Each structure stands twice: as structure tokens, then as C-alpha cells.
Amino acid sequence: MSAAPARAERAGLAPAAARALFRDGLVTPTSGFSDGHAQANLIVVPRDWAFDVLLFAQRNPKPCPVLGVLDAGEVEGPLLPGGDVRTDVPLYTVYEHGEAAGTRTDLLDVWRDDLVTFALGCSFTFEAALQEAGIPVAHLEQGVNVPMYRTSVECTPAGRLSGPLVVSMRPVPASRVADAVRITSRYPAVHGAPVHVGAPEELGIRDLAAPDFGDPVGIPAGHVPVFWACGVTPQAAVLASGVPFALGHAPGHMLVTDAPNWQYQVP
Amino acid sequence: MSAAPARAERAGLAPAAARALFRDGLVTPTSGFSDGHAQANLIVVPRDWAFDVLLFAQRNPKPCPVLGVLDAGEVEGPLLPGGDVRTDVPLYTVYEHGEAAGTRTDLLDVWRDDLVTFALGCSFTFEAALQEAGIPVAHLEQGVNVPMYRTSVECTPAGRLSGPLVVSMRPVPASRVADAVRITSRYPAVHGAPVHVGAPEELGIRDLAAPDFGDPVGIPAGHVPVFWACGVTPQAAVLASGVPFALGHAPGHMLVTDAPNWQYQVP
Structure with missing residues (x-):
């Protein structure tokens, strides 16, 4: 190795x-x-x-x-x-x-x-753009894998395939949520704009500290959990x-x- | 009828x-x-x-x-x-x-x-956005179908399918070409940014007045022919x-x- x-x-x-x-x-x-x-x-x-x-x-x-x-x-x-x-x-x-x-x-x-x-x-592509804009990326700062969650939102089925939407989560300062939306929207090929901002319970997520994949990250005061669609979904x-x-x-x-x-x- | x-x-x-x-x-x-x-x-x-x-x-x-x-x-x-x-x-x-x-x-x-x-x-979707920005759409003003051309550019093949890129053309005032690029880029689901600006011969188009589909449109003085990918391609x-x-x-x-x-x- x-x-x-x-x-x-x-x-x-x-x-x-x-x-x-x-x-x-x-x-x-x-x-x-x-x-x-x-x-x-x-x-x-x-x-x-x-x-x-x-x-x-x-x-x-x-x-x-x-x-x-x-x-x-x-x-x-x-x-x-x-x-x-x-x-x-x-x-x-x-x-x-x-x-x-x-x-x-x-x-x-x-x-x-x-x-x-x-x-x-x-x-990972839009995380670089967020950082360039001065928006902190918690899991990078904490040196861990991004937290990912299976949600209660069903994807649109196709043929024999169906399943839940999986999301990644990044805490964003409330004053920068609009910027994070705008910046990530510019990258539709790498998941684009968030699918959900705040209210994790609406996605069926009971405990942000217990992700289904990756590692938990702390949510600093004044930050809002922002959820992007995740490529683990398929x-x-x-x-x-x-x-x-x-x-x-x-x-x-x-x-x-x-x-x-x-x-x-x-x- | x-x-x-x-x-x-x-x-x-x-x-x-x-x-x-x-x-x-x-x-x-x-x-x-x-x-x-x-x-x-x-x-x-x-x-x-x-x-x-x-x-x-x-x-x-x-x-x-x-x-x-x-x-x-x-x-x-x-x-x-x-x-x-x-x-x-x-x-x-x-x-x-x-x-x-x-x-x-x-x-x-x-x-x-x-x-x-x-x-x-x-x-047609981004044409509305161009008009809202004051960029003229010649074929609409002239009441004809948009001109479309088979090009000498080959699409990327897939399985048993291959063929040429087809483009639509709209003349744009030289001072507004950058705006037209920016505005249409915002609509990647409806062809997005132009694939080519000016120099039709580089696309293998010999005569703009003789489109393969649709109708010819005149190119006013100071306008540049701008080419977008076209959904007739498949x-x-x-x-x-x-x-x-x-x-x-x-x-x-x-x-x-x-x-x-x-x-x-x-x-």
C-alpha cells in the first residue's frame, strides 16, 4: 500500500x-x-x-x-x-x-x-466554490466525511428501480444561505441547488447526529442545516x-x- | 380542423x-x-x-x-x-x-x-428570456420558423446511434452577444449556451440562406450569427x-x- x-x-x-x-x-x-x-x-x-x-x-x-x-x-x-x-x-x-x-x-x-x-x-465540486465565497464547509474544517442521510422522500421510480432520496448536509450561517443556494445552483451537474433548507424532520431525519453514511458534524450556533441531493442515492x-x-x-x-x-x- | x-x-x-x-x-x-x-x-x-x-x-x-x-x-x-x-x-x-x-x-x-x-x-423557452432582455429574435419578428442546419460536427456516438449535430441560428447584435450567452446559459435544460458564435463555415454551413429545416432569416448589419444546439439532432x-x-x-x-x-x- x-x-x-x-x-x-x-x-x-x-x-x-x-x-x-x-x-x-x-x-x-x-x-x-x-x-x-x-x-x-x-x-x-x-x-x-x-x-x-x-x-x-x-x-x-x-x-x-x-x-x-x-x-x-x-x-x-x-x-x-x-x-x-x-x-x-x-x-x-x-x-x-x-x-x-x-x-x-x-x-x-x-x-x-x-x-x-x-x-x-x-x-465536492461545489464545496470548492462555497469555500472561495467564504462559506465555511463544516466537515472539511472538522476533517471528517460529509454526513449523509436516507430520507423519507421517495425518488421518482424508473422501470424496476425505486428508492429513497439520500441527502448530504452542510451547516451554513443563516446570513449566507441565500449565497449557498445561488452558488450551488450554478453547478447542476454536481447536484445543484439544495433540495431542503432547515426542518430535517420534514425529510424524515430524526437525529442529525446519526447519519446513515459518513460522519456527524456539529451545527454551530446561527447555522442552518442545508441539504443537497447525494450521489449515493442510486x-x-x-x-x-x-x-x-x-x-x-x-x-x-x-x-x-x-x-x-x-x-x-x-x- | x-x-x-x-x-x-x-x-x-x-x-x-x-x-x-x-x-x-x-x-x-x-x-x-x-x-x-x-x-x-x-x-x-x-x-x-x-x-x-x-x-x-x-x-x-x-x-x-x-x-x-x-x-x-x-x-x-x-x-x-x-x-x-x-x-x-x-x-x-x-x-x-x-x-x-x-x-x-x-x-x-x-x-x-x-x-x-x-x-x-x-x-423556444430561452427565446422568451432573450426578448425580455431586449435582444431581438429575428425569426419571430419575421414571422417564420427558426432556421436549422445540419453541421459537420459529429455528435458523440452511443451504442448504435451516431450522427451530426443540428443547430438553430439566431442573428444577435454584436453588442448583445455576451448577454445572449449569459442568458441562455441559465437554461441548460433547453440547450443552454450557444455552441458556436460566428464563422458558420467552421460548422460546415455553406449558405445561411439555405437551412436544412425551418426558414431562412436575414442577418441585419452589425448582427452576428449565433448557433445553439437543436433538438432535431436525435x-x-x-x-x-x-x-x-x-x-x-x-x-x-x-x-x-x-x-x-x-x-x-x-x-
Whole structure:
């Protein structure tokens, strides 16, 4: 296993160099790697399920903004030139018959030629824009993974797929909520504007301190919990829908792509 | 056949009322109907081709921004509640084995239960925003259909589908080109920012006065031809790819949807 580079070094790594570290066995959340480049959620399903997943994404664009799709069996593409989607993510999840079947550091043993890989936008992209605007990002300041919650909001079903909306949460100073809405709206390809501001109970979230994925973060006084759609949503749908076989990234352990963040910005 | 309503009356028609006129036989371009509601391009293919079309759209989001997908055999949905996609568009096109096989005023005789309908965003939405900003829209002022051109730019292929990018053209005063870019960028779901400004020869367009679809418009002095991706692109791909059977709207004869324009705007 590779040694983890220091924080400043992570930010400056070219995406291909970051992927090489993960390919060589480094297991770590990818937040902070390769500044200015989009990171992606993964969902990988057999070809027979690919239309359902792509339609689910089309009908639920806030949690499932598709950045790229590899053809069945393909392991490399424009988002990861020269890479290999089976090895270049630090940690993967495996799903069988709608149940989590553990994590893996590579997919070489479980890969099949009929597997179609979807890469979805990740909120790490707009976090950089929030920070540039002086809006604090609590989980980065606290050095933990972003908290994520399954909600009581059902996604729009598509074919055989249905499931709950998963959201990420960031506390935002009340005076900056409007700015956070405006700034993140400019990045529809990486979840865009929040889906919910305040009132977590309306999302069916009982305890902000007990996220379903990631780590809890404290909410400072005068801050409001703001919820964005999360790219773990299709994995929740795979679980809820009993998909026979699927693969994903482990939450927070993303695919570092060559795509520059700026190309996903609208005015 | 219904009588065509006057211009002021068209603008104020509820979308369902406009669709009812077309269902009753009115054949006319839909520009100017039901102000404030999105109009949509259609592409309808057998279920066996649906993943290819949806993947083509994902890989070519500027010409093919998907607003909605009906399941195989469905003729009604959230974009046209109480409507029927087989009858509610003024004029349709039929494609067989990669060749245009004529136009029809309804699809009742050719409908099949395995047909999947895709509705794609249409630039009519951002034209309203351009006009509000005082940017003239030449084809509206001249009372003709927008000019559209097949280009020499190839779309990104997907599965069995490939074909040229089709663009629409609007002349814009040189002093307002930046505004037109900024304003239309706010509507990524209806083609978004221009794909090309000036230099039509770089797109392989030899004569702006001879569009492939729609009508020619004059380019006033001091105006620059500005090109946006066009929702006729998937129909061009159906032609170029030899799809055995497909249906679409006739260019300019759109599906008038219930979706308000504002919901497709980003800051």
C-alpha cells in the first residue's frame, strides 16, 4: 500500500497520479485530492439494468447527475484516460440481491464484461466554490466525511428501480444561505441547488447526529442545516429494489476524474 | 380542423387547451403558444433502442436535454397530464430504416406498445428570456420558423446511434452577444449556451440562406450569427444510423407541455 500524501500534496496531484495511488492500494476518502477536478460517484450494473439506471438518473437529476457512462465491459474513458475503473477508486461496495455484500479495494475478481459503469457528479465540486465565497464547509474544517442521510422522500421510480432520496448536509450561517443556494445552483451537474433548507424532520431525519453514511458534524450556533441531493442515492435504490448484482464506490471514496470543475458551471 | 387562434389568444392558451386544438386537427408551428410553458422536441423509438437514445442524449446534452421519458407504450405523463402524445402535436414525422417516411397529423395508426417517448428541451423557452432582455429574435419578428442546419460536427456516438449535430441560428447584435450567452446559459435544460458564435463555415454551413429545416432569416448589419444546439439532432441520428422505426415531431411543431419555463432556470 502507498503512503498517504500530505494535505498540500493531495491538492496538487494530477488526477491520473491520484488514481495511480489508489490503484496501488491507498485507501482514504478522496476529499482534498486534485483540486479543480471533478470527483464522481459510481454505480455499476449489468447491461440488462442499464436503461433502468439511466432512466432513474434522468427522472432524478438532482441526486443522479450523470457525468459519463462507459459501455458494457469498458473500464476506461474520457473521465479517466489511461485509467481503470476497476482499480482506481480507493474503496468499492458490492451489492447482491439488494443487500450490501461488503467492500473491496478493487473489482478485478468480480468484474464481468456485461457491466455498465455510470459516473455521477459529486458535491465536492461545489464545496470548492462555497469555500472561495467564504462559506465555511463544516466537515472539511472538522476533517471528517460529509454526513449523509436516507430520507423519507421517495425518488421518482424508473422501470424496476425505486428508492429513497439520500441527502448530504452542510451547516451554513443563516446570513449566507441565500449565497449557498445561488452558488450551488450554478453547478447542476454536481447536484445543484439544495433540495431542503432547515426542518430535517420534514425529510424524515430524526437525529442529525446519526447519519446513515459518513460522519456527524456539529451545527454551530446561527447555522442552518442545508441539504443537497447525494450521489449515493442510486446505491440506495439498488438496495431497495433487489438488484441482483451491482457495484459502487464506498461513500466519500470517489473516482477522481480528469474533468475540470469549471466545465460544469453555468452562469 | 380547428381554426387557428389569433396571436394574442395563442399566448394565453393553457397548455391543455393548445394540445386540444392540435388534437382536433390544427396544423401550425407552435411558436407563440402558451407563453411561459416549455415546448418539447420528441423522439420515439422501440424499447430495444431506448437505451441507445437515452445514452446518446446523456453524451450530447446540449442538443438532447431530456425533459421527460414515457415508459414503453405510455402516451400520457407529467409533461402532458390528460393528454396523448400520439395526437397532441400538430405534425409528426415518421422514419423507417433510416429514411424519412412522411409526415402525419397523428400517430394512432402507427403506434405500438413497445414505443418509448423522449421529450427534449426546446429553445423556444430561452427565446422568451432573450426578448425580455431586449435582444431581438429575428425569426419571430419575421414571422417564420427558426432556421436549422445540419453541421459537420459529429455528435458523440452511443451504442448504435451516431450522427451530426443540428443547430438553430439566431442573428444577435454584436453588442448583445455576451448577454445572449449569459442568458441562455441559465437554461441548460433547453440547450443552454450557444455552441458556436460566428464563422458558420467552421460548422460546415455553406449558405445561411439555405437551412436544412425551418426558414431562412436575414442577418441585419452589425448582427452576428449565433448557433445553439437543436433538438432535431436525435432525429438526424435516427436517419444517419438506420434505425428501423422511429417517430418525431415535425421541426417547429412541438409538444406544448404543462412544465413552466421557470423551473428550468438556474442562476
